[in-house]
Amino acid sequence: MARRKLPDLEMVEADARGIEIGFERMAGILARLPDIDSHADLVKLAPGLIAAAVRRIEDAAEPFDAFDVLESLKMRELPMSLVGYSEREHDGMPAVIELAAVVLLARGAREAHEPSDANPGEAVEQIAEAARELLFLANFVSLTPPMAASAGSSESAAKAEIAQSLKTYELFVRNRQYQSIRDEHDPKLLGDDQVSRDMTEMLGFSYTEYIAIRRAIHEFSGDRLNAAADQFYGAFDDEAAAARWDFSSLPEDTRERAWKGLANLFIHPGARASFTADEIAVRSESEVSIVRAVLTLFAVPFDSGDPASNVRSYLEGDNPFSSKSLLVDAAGNYLSTGAQLGDDMVRTAVEKGLSEKAKARYVGVRTRVSEGLAGDYFGKMIGPAQKFTGLKYWAPAAGEGPEVVAQDETDVRSSAKQTEMDCLIVAEDVAICVEVKGAGLRKESRGGNAVKLASDLAKTVGEAASQADRARALIEANHGLHTPSGWLSLDGVREVHCVVVTLEDLGPAGIALDAMVRAGVVTTQRVPWIVSLHDLAVISRLVEEPAELLLYLRRRTSPTFAQVFHAVDELDLFMSFLSDGLFLEDDPDVVAAANPAAPPATAAERRRFQRSLVPKTVATHTDPLDQWMYAAESGGATDTNDYPKPTFRSEARIAALVNSMTRDRKPGWLRAGADLLAFSGDAQSRIANAIERTAAATRADGKWHNAFMSQMSAQGHFGLFIGSVPLGMSVAKATTQLERYARVKVHQVHADRSLGLVVSSSGEIVNVGYGNHEREEDPALDALTAQMSLTSVARMSRSMPPPSARRTTVRLRGKAKGKKRKR
Incomplete structure (x- = not known):
């Protein structure tokens, strides 16, 4: 009989669409790599492959203005609006823009050596494809398989594992902070009076001045983009012409205006997207010297060099754009690489620029x-x-x-x-x-x-x-x-x-x-x-x-x-x-050791636990969060309604119970509340149903009824007690009766914490009790347990079934075959 082979790892996706996207991108990555037999072969081939990809970028961009190329790339790689943005669906990569910039900076000047009237947008796909190949090649060359990170790894191997994961993160991830959080933190960190004085003395500007200049750049660029769009689209007032984008049907002066708008938007966008210190000084009402100090801190100039060497340095972690987000040409024109000025880097730039005393x-x-x-x-x-x-x-x-x-x-x-x-x-x-x-x-x-x-x-x-x-x-x-x-x-x-x-x-x-x-x-x-x-x-x-x-x-x-x-x-x-x-899954042997009343761990439980230890990589789950945050930051009420706040998923009746306990600060509101939320959806439904059934039984026969459920885990043993209030019995007396039962039961099953819910015959929870207990020998309680004829611990099940994972996963298996068990 063949033994089931466990998967090497699981990709935990948010939903089935995530799995689909993951496979599509994985196929795309593999298609970009050469047909090789081993990882070692790929490492040997990497320098040549890098050089070839860099040459493709150089050749594609060579006839064009660098700013035109990079702005065209930005339009391809960056979303036009963050409202409704989906990280999973959008395949743009800011690092593609940076890699192209690294290559173009090495030619020493913004201008093309042999200018062409062709559309630089035509080169964008080729440049983007070559840049992506560089990024994924670097990732694959340095990739450490998850299976290699075993418990027996040496200390140096573990350090290398952490370093590689962070290096890859630095290579691929940008825009790491939400604007509203940045606006909450940075003014408190950098807007302090003394820090502002030190910044002015050593960097040439204060935090307030930096913010004004950052805002001015954003508004200035947005206004120019809107003006170009109005110039182009406004020329097509005639619906028939607009339907065909028919330039020939436009009057000559209108046609010329439309072509200029089109050029500014898509064909030669570098001039429209760039700006000077003087222009930003006027817009921000700042002194030019202050604007230059800010722009210089975040700008990378053109400088002749070896583009392949610069790209290798970039891929190895020496990224000139890790602390800068602008390019500057010889004439003092600046272009953003995509992020707003100082995103993810202003605090680091300030810290680096301060003297030891100021720091x-x-x-x-x-x-x-x-x-x-x-x-x-x-x-x-x-x-x-x-x-x-x-x-x-x-x-x-x-x-x-x-x-x-x-x-x-x-x-x-x-x-x-x-x-x-x-x-x-x-x-x-x-x-x-x-x-x-x-x-x-x-x-x-x-x-x-x-x-x-x-x-x-x-x-x-x-x-x-x-x-x-x-x-x-x-x-x-x-x-x-x-x-x-x-x-x-x-x-x-x-x-x-x-x-x-x-x-x-x-x-x-x-x-x-x-x-x-x-x-x-x-x-x-x-x-x-x-x-x-x-x-x-x-x-x-x-x-x-x-x-x-x-x-x-x-x-x-x-x-x-x-x-x-x-x-x-x-x-x-x-x-x-x-x-x-x-x-x-908890280790069943740990659960048994932590809970004296627990039966010994079974072989089936141990097997289930071992199956749960398959490495799991959690893929992108933040799309709903991004959409909610970006909608809130945009200030649009409609957007906020369209993209609701993500909330914890639990059974509605249990969620209401936990909310009520928290709101009124009922006993156990925190710890027992977490215990209730820890149950699976099915188990939470059974708890809610037990509350309703207890009330219904009392309505039917007028007697006191109770229910008990529990869950053992590595965090201890939680017991839930439910008791009803029959007609003619006070809530206080029903509470006392439930407390007496709970005290004995807790002693019997060695629960370290318990929650008691007293429910009326109509189903309303009228009292809540909570206890955290340290186990003590008590002969009187032992005798009371026997007197009350409670179910023995040996005959009780371990606990409610554990929560079942509701995540969407895709399992990736190795090629090794499972061993055969002898009959």
């Missing part, structure tokens, strides 16, 4: 602002809760255990050191330890230098993870913290999570926690959630119930998550979570 002042502002914003976002998602920022506390000195800073210790100074936590959020019985790091990555790190990247990550992510985990361990061990102002009791806390927030966008490097552990970057007992401040801001806009955030933290930081799930973007993971729960 130290800026770092102080950066720390205060980023920590404050992170705390605000968690406060927004969690709601009314205790929030401590800049919390100083005593931690054990090296070699000491947590007991030296326990509550009854009066002389902590002798064996402890004072440290600080950036933010501590405490809500009901949950605590979140947050550490924020503002330092960025060096250019070499983003370019693929594995050693420098590992060093940068260790100083930011690794250090922050250790700081957060230290606080977590003390809270769990001592149920509180020694602070300079006295003992901070956290006795009720039962669940603690660690979060590392980075000001820098780490892309896939921040998601590759398993590789970070293998690389020695993260050495903590438990892994944290690593998220950029930008992505945290976006997630804070999406989260509607605090329980959603807690459930995401549980799943995102589970021990096996980083071993299984791979993604380019944190927001892809979060959007996948909203749509399908991002569920991953």
Whole structure:
């Protein structure tokens, strides 16, 4: 009998259309590669293939003005409007424009050596195809198969794995921040009075002046584009002529105006799209010297060189447009490469331009602002809760255990050191330890230098993870913290999570926690959630119930998550979570060890768990998010209605229950709310039906009825109790009766937390109770269990079935055949 061969990896797509697009693009990529036998052969052929592709770009662009070529490429590669934009459907790539610019800059001048009157747009397809071949060739040459990233990989291999994923991200991904989030962060970081003075002194402009110039460029370019469009389309007032775009039917002066409009729009768009410092100074009402200072900071000039060598450097991570977004010719004309001035780069450019003293002042502002914003976002998602920022506390000195800073210790100074936590959020019985790091990555790190990247990550992510985990361990061990102002009791806390927030966008490097552990970057007992401040801001806009955030933290930081799930973007993971729960099987042996009442793990459960460990790459899931955000940023009410806010997918009745508990701050609103949302849609329906059936049974016979359901997981054992209120019984008495039953049942099944719902005969939930329990020996409860004739633990099923993944996947299998089992 043949043993089933597990797939090598799964592509987790948002829907069937995603699978279709993925296969189409994969086929296109493979078609561009030569017919070779091995990856090693491709590496050998790469230099020649790169040189050939560069020559094709040179030859295609040679007769044309560089600005005409690049503006034509921009019209092909960039969407005309972001409203309704779909990353999956749009095949444009900003890196194509940059690669063409790298080649054209090397010819030393904007002008063509032998100008032609032909339409440069005719060369666009050939240039775009050659640039795409370069990009995908570079990706394939340096590609590390996911299967190679095994738990047994060496430390150096893990560092290389992280570096390669980040290098690829840097090569392909642009426009990484939503404008509204950028507008929320940058003024606080760079608009500080002292930082503005330092910028003016050392860079020649303040942040306010930069914003005015950025806006002026955007408006100036938009006005010129609209004027050209009006000039062309306005000439065709006659409907018959417009239907055929018949120039011959137009009067001579109108025909000339139409041709000029057409040339400005599509044939020779470089002059229309470019601008000078003087023009922007007038538009922004700024001094020309200030405009020149801004434009110079973000501009790359033409310079004679070897285009093939420049392209190889670009593909290896040395991208001149990583910190610049303009080209400038010898006459002082500027052209944007696509992004608005300073997108994704203004903060880095400012930091690089400051002196050491000024940068130290800026770092102080950066720390205060980023920590404050992170705390605000968690406060927004969690709601009314205790929030401590800049919390100083005593931690054990090296070699000491947590007991030296326990509550009854009066002389902590002798064996402890004072440290600080950036933010501590405490809500009901949950605590979140947050550490924020503002330092960025060096250019070499983003370019693929594995050693420098590992060093940068260790100083930011690794250090922050250790700081957060230290606080977590003390809270769990001592149920509180020694602070300079006295003992901070956290006795009720039962669940603690660690979060590392980075000001820098780490892309896939921040998601590759398993590789970070293998690389020695993260050495903590438990892994944290690593998220950029930008992505945290976006997630804070999406989260509607605090329980959603807690459930995401549980799943995102589970021990096996980083071993299984791979993604380019944190927001892809979060959007996948909203749509399908991002569920991953718990190790059944871990579940059994964590839950004393659990039966031993079965062979079938172990096999199911092993099948779940197939590596999964989460593809683009952010289209609904992009469309919602871009519609909101456009300010159009109709657009916002057309593109609704993405929300967490759950059974409507359970969603309403969690919302009601949160709104009224009913007991268990956070932790039990996350437990309810953790159930699959089918299981949530059974819970809602059980509530309705309990009420219906009481309506039918007038008696007290109850129901019990539970779920065991690596996070413990959650018990749900439902009890009715018969006619003539008070809510208080029904509550007492349910509490008595729940107390005994919890003791019997060793549940560590439980939620009690008291429901009227009409089906309305009239009371809610919650308990988190520490297991204790209690002979009286043992006797009561026997007296109440409760179903024995041995006869109970383990729990409700686990959630079923609702994600759309495509499985990619290797060629190896499964082994045959002997009969």
